[in-house]
Amino acid sequence: METGTGNGANDPRGAGRGSGRRRARLVTGVLLGLLVACVGAGGLLWLTRPQPLPAPPPEPGPAQLATAAVTSGVPAALPHLAALIAERERHLRTRPEDARAWALLGLAYVEQGRRTADAAHYPTAERALRTSMRLLPHGNAGALEGMAALANARRDFRAARTWGEAALKVDRKRWTTHSLLIEAYTGLNDYKAAQSTLERLQKLHSGTAVMARSAAVYWDRGWREDAAATLSDAAASAGAPAERAAWLERAGQLAWERGDREVALQHLEEAVRLDPDLRAAQAGQARALAALGRTTEALNAYRVALAEQPSPGYALELGELYESLGLDQAAQVQYDMLRAQVRNAAAGGVDEELVLGRLEADHGDPDEAVLRLRAEWRKQPGIAVADALGWALHRAQEHEEALRFAERATDKEHGGGVRSALYAYHRGMIEKTLGLHGPARRHLREALLINPYFSPLWAPSAREALDELGEPPQVEPPAA
Incomplete structure (x- = not known):
């Protein structure tokens, strides 16, 4: 008796259908494998294809270049400074509470004033820096450093020292402040402090x-x-x-x-x-x-x-060149211009007493030069002031006191290690007047050895003085 199991185990049609399903699954598996392989190969090719290079960063603009310069203690181009100032002023019109922007603006004005010798920029710089300190009264090393830079530009080295040391209390590792302090210490004749500060600076940067x-x-x-x-x-x-x-x-x-x-x-x-x-x-x-x-x-x-940068120092040099050529009237024009430039500088807070004292000593009133340079010495006793005061005293017939200052300017023990032909000339001429002929010869020769062309007016004077002194007398050796 037959029984119907319904599973088709012995049915040729069922066997065919089973074989067909297996073949279908096999084909499907092969196709899926090929698809996966193709996808994998395509992905690998996509990953290994040459990638487009990223676009280079945009070139920094003038304001950015000036910012990088003034904040890292290097000179900036004048057009870049102008762009930075304009950009910061636009920014501050919409964000007047940005203390750091005010500090950067002040520093940019300091640099612009220094580059152009236009003291009118310095009051503007000071207002910006003080605004920054008002907005951020604590921890504002940038504004404090800016005030130190401003004081150095004005030749107020005591104030520069004060501001610079205050900035270092906020940030001991601020290397740009160390650089400003070296300038201040040098102006105050504190060469030990300048040297130790330089050593710290060199470790920082x-x-x-x-x-x-x-x-x-x-x-x-x-x-x-x-x-x-x-x-x-x-x-x-x-x-x-x-x-x-x-x-x-x-x-x-x-x-x-x-x-x-x-x-x-x-x-x-x-x-x-x-x-x-x-x-x-x-x-x-x-x-x-x-x-x-x-x-x-x-x-x-x-x-x-001088047309673009009315510096009193340049006016003095040009006047002395005219004078060496016998063009006294043209020289006087420059000396008068120098006095006007000093007045303009004083209106911006700049101390030009040193160059004015040098002018008065040689081309004006030596007694006036002594008064001005004594006051300058009390305020900031640097080597340049010692030399100028000594020379002014000599021109005012105070030769003994003059020599003491000339020695300070040329004596390494007092910090006067700089080899300056002008300083050596001044000392030699003072010694000649005092009858110290041996030291006078030595220092006048030193001046011409350091730089035979140090001044169109005073280098010929040094040669004439040496000719007048002649050779040292021959001393007979003592008898045996």
Whole structure:
């Protein structure tokens, strides 16, 4: 008897259907495997295909370049400074409570005033910095540092020291403040503090601004080769053209102080090429050109520098060049201009008593020079002031006291390690007047050895004085 199980186990049709399903599953598996393989291969190809390079970051604009410069202690180009000032002022019109923006604006105005010798920028800088401190009275190292920079620019080194030390109390590792303090300590004749601060600065940072500050300290200590080599490294490592131009200008000044006229002119011409607004380099060119006998070019270079940057120091140099050429009336025009420039600077809080005292000592009223420079010495007794006061006393017939100040300016024990032809000349002339012929010969020769061209007016005077002194007398050896 047959029984119907319904499972089709012995049914050929059922067996066919089972085989068909297995084949279908097999084909489906193969197809799925191929699909997975294709997807995997495609993914691998997608992952390994050349990827498009990311777009380069946009080039920094003028305001950004100036910000990077002024906050890292390096010179900024004048057009970039103008852009930064305009940008910060726009920002502050909508966000007047931004203390850090006020501090940056103040610092930019300080740099603009320094670059242009326009003291009118300094009161604006001070208002911005004090606004920043009012908005952020505690922990505002940026504004405190800005006030130190402003005081240095005004030649108020006591105030610069006070502000700088206050900034360091907020942030001991703020290396840019150390650099400003070195300048202040040097102006106050505190060379030990300047040296120790430099050592801390060199541990904190190693950029070109530190190299340039180190070179200045080396020069003050009489290490001329170290100073020149350090500035050369700074110029080679500089980034922006304005920064490199600034270090080349200083290198040119050091070469000039050594009497290397051609090297000085080479550095200064390159500085002007890189930054045509760098008037200090143009005035330096004028010095070197005058020393090379290229007088017409020198006069033109001085005029261009003074037209854009009315610095009393440049006016004094140009006046003395005119005087050396016998053009006394033209010289007097420059001396009168210098006095007007000093008055303008004083209105902006800038102390130009040093250069005014030098003018009065040599081309005006020596007694007036003594009064001004005594006051300056009490306020900030730096080496430059010691030299100028000593010379003014000499011109006012106070030769004994004059020699004491001249010794301070040239004696390493008192910090006077800088090798200055002008300082040595002043000391030698004072000694000659006092009948100290041996020391006078030594110092007058030293002046001409350091830089035979140190002044178109006073270098010939040094040679004449040496001729008058003659050779030292021959002393017979004692009898045996």
